[in-house]
Amino acid sequence: MGLFILRRLGVMLLTALCLTFVVFFLTNLGPNLEKLAKTQGNSRMSDAEVSQWLENRGYTRPLLVRYGEWLGVAPGWTRVDADGDITGRCIDFGMDPAEAPTFCGVLQGDFGFSTVSDNEVSNVIGGRLVLTGWLMMISFAVMVPAALIVGILAGMKEGSRLDRTLSTFSIASTATPEYVSGVIFIILFASSTAGLSPWLAANGWIDGRTWFLGSSRSAMEDITFWNFTLPVMTIALYGMGYIARMTRASMAEVMTAQYIRTARLKGVSFRNIVLKHALRNALIAPFTVIMLQIPWLLTGVVIVETLFNYNGFGWTLVQAASNNDIEMLLSCSIVAVFVVLLTQLISDIGYVYLNPRIRIS
Amino acid sequence: MEQLTWSGSLGPYLNPVMLGAVVVFATAVVLNIGMSLVGMRQADPIVNPDHTISYRMGPVDFALAAMKYAVFVVLAAAVLFIIGGIVQPSFEAKGIIGGVGAQFLPVWIALIATFVLSIRFKRRLGLYGKLFDNLVGMIGFGLVMFWIFTAIFAPMIATHGAIDVISSLRNDIPGTPVPDAAADGLFPYYLLGGDALGRDVFSRMVMGAREVLTIAPFATLFAFMVGITLGLPAGYMGGRFDTLITFIANLVLAFPVILLFYLLVTPEIVEAGVPVYMAAVLFILPVIFVWVLLYSRYRSQPSVIKWVAVPVTGLLLLIYLGTVFRFDPFVWLATSFIGYLNQGNPVSEWMSTTREAYEPLIGIPIDGNLLIVFVSVVFVNSPTVFRIVRGLVLDIKTRDYVAAAQTRGEGPWYIMLWEILPNARGPLIVDFCLRIGYTTILLGTLGFFGLGVDPESPNWGSTINEGRRLLTVYAHPPLPPALALMSLVLGLNLLADGLREESLKD
Numbered sequence: 001m002g003l004f005i006l007r008r009l010g011v012m013l014l015t016a017l018c019l020t021f022v023v024f025f026l027t028n029l030g031p032n033l034e035k036l037a038k039t040q041g042n043s044r045m046s047d048a049e050v051s052q053w054l055e056n057r058g059y060t061r062p063l064l065v066r067y068g069e070w071l072g073v074a075p076g077w078t079r080v081d082a083d084g085d086i087t088g089r090c091i092d093f094g095m096d097p098a099e100a101p102t103f104c105g106v107l108q109g110d111f112g113f114s115t116v117s118d119n120e121v122s123n124v125i126g127g128r129l130v131l132t133g134w135l136m137m138i139s140f141a142v143m144v145p146a147a148l149i150v151g152i153l154a155g156m157k158e159g160s161r162l163d164r165t166l167s168t169f170s171i172a173s174t175a176t177p178e179y180v181s182g183v184i185f186i187i188l189f190a191s192s193t194a195g196l197s198p199w200l201a202a203n204g205w206i207d208g209r210t211w212f213l214g215s216s217r218s219a220m221e222d223i224t225f226w227n228f229t230l231p232v233m234t235i236a237l238y239g240m241g242y243i244a245r246m247t248r249a250s251m252a253e254v255m256t257a258q259y260i261r262t263a264r265l266k267g268v269s270f271r272n273i274v275l276k277h278a279l280r281n282a283l284i285a286p287f288t289v290i291m292l293q294i295p296w297l298l299t300g301v302v303i304v305e306t307l308f309n310y311n312g313f314g315w316t317l318v319q320a321a322s323n324n325d326i327e328m329l330l331s332c333s334i335v336a337v338f339v340v341l342l343t344q345l346i347s348d349i350g351y352v353y354l355n356p357r358i359r360i361s
Numbered sequence: 362m363e364q365l366t367w368s369g370s371l372g373p374y375l376n377p378v379m380l381g382a383v384v385v386f387a388t389a390v391v392l393n394i395g396m397s398l399v400g401m402r403q404a405d406p407i408v409n410p411d412h413t414i415s416y417r418m419g420p421v422d423f424a425l426a427a428m429k430y431a432v433f434v435v436l437a438a439a440v441l442f443i444i445g446g447i448v449q450p451s452f453e454a455k456g457i458i459g460g461v462g463a464q465f466l467p468v469w470i471a472l473i474a475t476f477v478l479s480i481r482f483k484r485r486l487g488l489y490g491k492l493f494d495n496l497v498g499m500i501g502f503g504l505v506m507f508w509i510f511t512a513i514f515a516p517m518i519a520t521h522g523a524i525d526v527i528s529s530l531r532n533d534i535p536g537t538p539v540p541d542a543a544a545d546g547l548f549p550y551y552l553l554g555g556d557a558l559g560r561d562v563f564s565r566m567v568m569g570a571r572e573v574l575t576i577a578p579f580a581t582l583f584a585f586m587v588g589i590t591l592g593l594p595a596g597y598m599g600g601r602f603d604t605l606i607t608f609i610a611n612l613v614l615a616f617p618v619i620l621l622f623y624l625l626v627t628p629e630i631v632e633a634g635v636p637v638y639m640a641a642v643l644f645i646l647p648v649i650f651v652w653v654l655l656y657s658r659y660r661s662q663p664s665v666i667k668w669v670a671v672p673v674t675g676l677l678l679l680i681y682l683g684t685v686f687r688f689d690p691f692v693w694l695a696t697s698f699i700g701y702l703n704q705g706n707p708v709s710e711w712m713s714t715t716r717e718a719y720e721p722l723i724g725i726p727i728d729g730n731l732l733i734v735f736v737s738v739v740f741v742n743s744p745t746v747f748r749i750v751r752g753l754v755l756d757i758k759t760r761d762y763v764a765a766a767q768t769r770g771e772g773p774w775y776i777m778l779w780e781i782l783p784n785a786r787g788p789l790i791v792d793f794c795l796r797i798g799y800t801t802i803l804l805g806t807l808g809f810f811g812l813g814v815d816p817e818s819p820n821w822g823s824t825i826n827e828g829r830r831l832l833t834v835y836a837h838p839p840l841p842p843a844l845a846l847m848s849l850v851l852g853l854n855l856l857a858d859g860l861r862e863e864s865l866k867d
Contacts, residue, residue: 018612023624031629168497171858175851177802179809179825180843186829187836194836214833299619303809307829314619318810321623329623336617344615 001352008348012341023333024067027326033059035324040115056081058089070112070330072105106334112327116319121331125316129335131220132301132312135231138223139297143236144243144290151247151286156274158252167248173241178303182234186307190214190230216310231308235300239293243286250285254278284354291347295340365536365550369456371445379438386431393424443469452550457536460552461563467514472506488790491863498859504852508845511567512574519564520548523819530555532835535562556824556838557831565819566841572820573849576731577800580738584800585793586647587739588746593777595747596754607751610744618741618803625737626813628730636733640685643739648677657774679723689723692716734813738803742796749792753785760784787864791857798853805846821846 037053038045045053054060058069058077068074069089076089090104104110111121154166176184188195189212197210213227254260255278263273302314309315313335320328368376404419418426446459447466455463462469476493483490492498511518521527530537535554542549553563591610595603613621630636655670682688693716700712727735757763758781766776808814808822816823821842828839 015608015612015615019615022616023620026624026630026635029629029633029635031632035629167858171854172851175798175854176847177805177850179805179822179829180847183825183829183832183839183843186832187840191833191836193834210833295615295617298617299806302619303806306810317620317623321627324629333620333624336620337615340615340617 004352005345005349008345012345016337016341019337020071020330020334021067023330023337024070025063027329028059028063028066032324032326036115036326039324056087068105070105072103072107072110074105075102076104106331111331114320114325114328116323116325116328121328124328125313125331125335128311128313128316131310132305132314134223135228135235135301135304135310135312136294136297138228139232139235139239142232143240146236147240147243148247148283148286150240151244152251152274152279152282154244155248155251155282156255156278158255163248166244170241170244170248173237174245175241176238178234178238178300179307181237182230182304182307185230185234186214214308216308220311231304231310234304234307235297238300239297242296243289243293246289247282247286251278251282254282257281284351287354288347288351291343291350294343295336298336298339363453363538364534365452365455365457365460365538365552367457367536368442369445369459370449370454371442371459372456375438375441379435382431382434382438386428386435389424389427389431393421393428396421396424457552460550464518464520464552464563465511467517468507468510471510471514472503475506476503488860488864491866492856492859495859495863497855498863501852501855501857501859504848505856508570508849508852509574512570515567515571519561519567520550520552521561521564523565523568524560524817525564526559527551527555528559531559532557532831532838535837553841554837557827557835562838562841565824566821566845569819569821569824569842570845570849572818573801573804573846576735576738577797577804580735580804581742581793581797581800583643583647583735583739584742584746584796585789586650587643587743589750589782589789590646590650591743592747592750593754593782594773596751597758597773597777597781603751606747610747613740613744614748619806621741622737622807622810622812625740626733626807631729631733636729636736637685639736639740640732643736643743644681644685648674648681651677653774654778657772657778660772660775676723680725683723684725684727730813730815734804734807738800738807741803742800746792746796749788750785753788754781757781757784791861791864794853794857794860798850798857801846801850801853 033054034050037050041049041053051060056079058066058079061077065074069076078086078088078091080086090101090110101108109122111125113119114121114124117124150166150170154163154170157163189197190210191197191214192209197206200206200211201209212230214230216227216231218224219227219231260273260278263277268277298314301312302317304310305312305314306318313332316328317332317336319325320332366372401419401421403421403425404417406414406416408414442456442458443462443465446455446461446463449455449459452460479486479490480493483493492502527539529540530551533551533555535552537551537554539547539549539551551561551563553561553566556562556565591606595606624630625635652670652674655673656666659665659670679690682690696712696716700709703709703712754777762784763776763780766780771780804820805822805825808818808820808824809826811823811826814820814823824842825839825846828835828842832839
């Protein structure tokens with residue numbers, strides 16, 4: 001088991017290195033740097049000025065060296081200009097060059113400077129991650145139990161009317177991406193001219209003009225039922241169908257197993273067969289699916305945060321990408337990549353741990 | 362001209378019927394759930410002394426029957442609305458539902474023809490025919506075919522141009538008449554209203570079907586070709602190659618899709634030429650696939666190789682060069698030769714400038730933005746296909762017919778492509794349907810973020826994105842494309858489910 005985890009960790013580290021390098025490469029292409037120079041310096045700079053600007057800030061050196069600096073395994077560049085002032089990657093504005101550290105990269109905890117929010121990346125991204133953490137946590141708390149219940153109810157009697165109804169529901173939910181369900185939810189529950197709200201307001205059953213709030217901006221300070229239900233529902237609905245289908249398949253397989261038949265022939269009641277005999281084994285496969293669903297949620301989170309104006313991690317990613325905020329985008333990618341790899345690792349270890357056939361051998 | 366009502370002249374008769382059916386359905390559902398919670402079940406058949414079986418309906422059966430007939434009544438009313446829309450001449454009588462139904466007339470005819478012919482000959486049509494034994498599969502197939510026919514007949518169905526603006530109809534509600542329509546020769550109504558710029562929502566939805574249905578299936582097909590070309594040898598031969606490709610596939614899979622899109626689909630990347638490199642790698646694999654497919658089978662028949670395999674692969678290679686590199690070897694050779702003969706005089710220079718500006722004859726003209734969208738969708742999908750194919754190959758390669766082929770002395774590529782691949786077709790076809798749906802969702806995501814698409818384009822994702830800004834006030838512009846996308850993906854998923862069920866039966 002120890003060796004297994006070690007090997008998984010090794011592969012994970014290699015993957016993380018490869019992925020961050022790819023992101024680094026794609027964000028540091030020539031046109032991106034030119035755009036950076038023009039937005040940071042002067043938009044009417046000539047080509048020579050652009051290349052001078054980039055050279056002064058260390059952008060013209062080989063890609064691998066700059067990747068090493070960014071990672072914190074190569075010493076940061078320093079440069080003495082014509083006046084004898086020393087500038088360098090690790091020398092912040094107003095800092096004495098002698099005191100500056102040699103290495104300043106991700107490994108040292110220096111994530112760089114965000115050009116859009118005009119602040120250190122590490123100061124910005126923490127708060128954003130907390131906001132997204134709330135969104136994901138509540139979505140998970142809604143999605144997973146609902147999906148498991150739907151899957152188990154559908155899988156316990158394969159082919160029954162209940163199974164057909166619930167399976168159709170889960171197929172429909174996998175066919176409804178967030179940007180469709182979000183739009184439909186807003187129209188149904190949060191539009192002042194369409195859906196249910198005008199009718200409810202006319203009857204005086206709700207206080208405001210709409211039933212739920214179509215924007216979650218206020219949820220960043222204070223999460224309430226009215227401003228957080230729609231985004232959570234939107235994320236939960238799309239992810240639910242897939243987990244429910246996997247649970248159903250796993251449950252249906254377990255229900256045909258020999259020991260279930262034995263329990264039946266012994267005269268155990270159907271309720272006890274499902275709850276005591278089938279459930280535990282049927283939940284091993286969905287565990288992996290649930291863990292692997294987290295990276296999937298990331299796309300959903302980005303869409304939902306854009307749609308509902310909730311300034312979390314996904315929104316930051318969109319802003320960074322569309323405004324060529326290179327360091328911020330790189331940090332966002334690190335977070336995303338690590339979330340993905342960590343969930344993969346947990347799902348692998350958890351699968352081995354949960355499944356006695358693998359654990360004991 | 363007046364504002365259209367939703368249901369037109371049939372409304373006063375059919376609306377109460379539909380409402381009644383919906384109420385009956387809802388009551389029956391509630392009753393049914395209540396009764397099954399109490400523990401009541403459907404009645405068992407009674408075996409009579411004369412060995413006939415009779416059936417006495419209990420309360421649960423009555424509730425179920427009520428649900429069934431309520432659904433039939435609603436469907437019948439919908440059909441009547443559409444027939445009413447087609448038959449009645451005036452738009453006031455048609456109403457919006459009837460009017461939209463009448464616009465879809467070519468689709469209805471094509472759908473009915475497809476279904477009648479397919480059901481008539483279903484016993485001779487293999488897996489496709491068996492689909493018509495399965496209600497879920499049939500519904501899915503119907504939905505998918507509805508959108509395919511809509512895409513085919515789009516210019517006949519659309520009432521206005523996809524980017525034609527009538528600024529007085531900005532954000533107007535469904536059924537608004539177009540001012541001076543008769544004088545300008547326009548369709549007299551905006552059936553589903555106008556969007557924020559005053560374009561017709563209905564026509565944009567219809568034309569959007571074309572955009573979505575041209576890219577999604579092709580991108581999926583390419584992803585499959587790439588996945589199969591890499592997955593077959595990885596699974597069959599194993600070893601270092603397998604380890605390497607699996608690692609790369611896992612690498613791509615570990616990339617969050619949205620991040621990849623944001624990194625790849627930007628004007629800067631297109632400027633840097635990355636899509637061309639990626640297309641160069643990804644698009645050569647199908648060409649290799651076709652060549653190996655033909656060569657491994659007809660190796661011993663030189664005439665087939667000479668007259669079929671070489672020309673087909675050559676043509677594909679030309680298309681590849683023309684599409685990806687905008688390079689036409691014939692023109693290049695001809696101009697170089699003429700230029701060589703005319704060294705030192707103006708003809709030579711003229712030849713080289715023409716060569717630069719020349720668009721290859723063979724090759725699909727595809728601009729950088731569209732190419733990057735296509736390439737990134739293929740790139741995201743192919744690792745999953747690769748994993749599926751590899752898993753299937755690992756399973757199938759232990760079968761007896763593979764061992765038989767090995768004993769016969771067949772080459773590895775023959776076994777992979779002509780023994781293993783045909784036997785893996787069932788799961789692959791099912792996954793293909795699912796994956797087109799997933800690709801449609803991905804393309805919608807790209808459109809939603811405005812990545813790589815022309816802002817004027819009627820594609821469903823970008824229409825939803827445009828509509829969402831004023832969503833809480835004007836609900837009608839984003840709703841039709843959202844429902845269209847949902848129904849297409851739902852249709853594909855149901856179709857895949859039906860195909861899976863039917864292919865598991867034998």
